[in-house]
Amino acid sequence: MEAYKIPAQTRIGHVHLKVSDLEKSLSFYSGLLGFEITTMYGDQAAFISAGGYHHHIGLNTWHSQGAPPASVNGVGLYxxxxxxxxxxxxxxxxxxxxxxxxxxxxxxxxxxxxxxxxxxxxxxxxxxxxxxxxxxxxxxxxxxxxxxxxxxxxxxxxxxxxx
The missing domain is CATH 3.10.180.10 (2,3-Dihydroxybiphenyl 1,2-Dioxygenase, domain 1)
Incomplete structure (x- = not known):
């Protein structure tokens, strides 16, 4: 079987993060970094982007409201x-x-x-x-x-x- 190579034009489209406090996260990603809010799902999730794309970053508290940060010494997103x-x-x-x-x-x-x-x-x-x-x-x-x-x-x- 021949080795598969992913198409060169392939890009990572977005990241979706579990957060403990949606407002704090929006203050960072939108307030400080300047991402625009494209849509909100009540007070539990937000989708934000640069330049009008549907979303580059999703933020949600669906399973993480009030949770502590992930362990530095554990698996997860670097x-x-x-x-x-x-x-x-x-x-x-x-x-x-x-x-x-x-x-x-x-x-x-x-x-x-x-x-x-x-x-x-x-x-x-x-x-x-x-x-x-x-x-x-x-x-x-x-x-x-x-x-x-x-x-x-x-x-x-x-x-x-x-x-």
């Missing part, structure tokens, strides 16, 4: 990664997070991308990142990607905004 169109957009959300005094859990340069890391109110990891143009991705001598984790130069990132 983080949701949100891809920004360009470096200036990443700089803008960084400034918004900074102005709100919302804590980052990390900031990394991965060679192929630059990323900011933070946790939502339920402790779900969130990565905010932009991809460098593919032709600039670092490669090893054999042509494979050479991804790494180095500290992100936040001063350089802020300079995108000409502050």
């Amino acid at each position: 983080h949701t990664a949100i891809l920004y169109p360009d470096r200036k957009d990443l700089a803008e959300i960084f400034e918004r997070i900074r102005a709100a005094n919302y804590p980052l859990t990390g900031a990394s340069d991965h060679g192929v991308s630059e990323a900011l890391y933070l946790d939502d109110p339920d402790g779900h990891g969130v990565e905010l990142y932009w991809d460098r143009p593919k032709e600039l991705w670092p490669k090893k001598a054999d042509g494979t990607l050479e991804m790494y984790t180095r500290p992100l130069d936040l001063v350089s990132l802020r300079n995108e905004l000409n502050l």
Whole structure:
């Protein structure tokens, strides 16, 4: 049997998160990060998106109202990664997070991308990142990607905004 390869145009469409408090989650995802609410299911669920898509993130309390965060040392989602169109957009959300005094859990340069890391109110990891143009991705001598984790130069990132 020949190995199957998923079509190159395939994308991950959305993530659906169990949350303990819908209002706190909406304050984070819509209030801080700027996602738009596309629909609400009473006071138990919300669907949010960027640019009018039906939803990129679903938030619900159907089985998690008032529940504690998932264990850091257990199985589950490591983080949701949100891809920004360009470096200036990443700089803008960084400034918004900074102005709100919302804590980052990390900031990394991965060679192929630059990323900011933070946790939502339920402790779900969130990565905010932009991809460098593919032709600039670092490669090893054999042509494979050479991804790494180095500290992100936040001063350089802020300079995108000409502050």
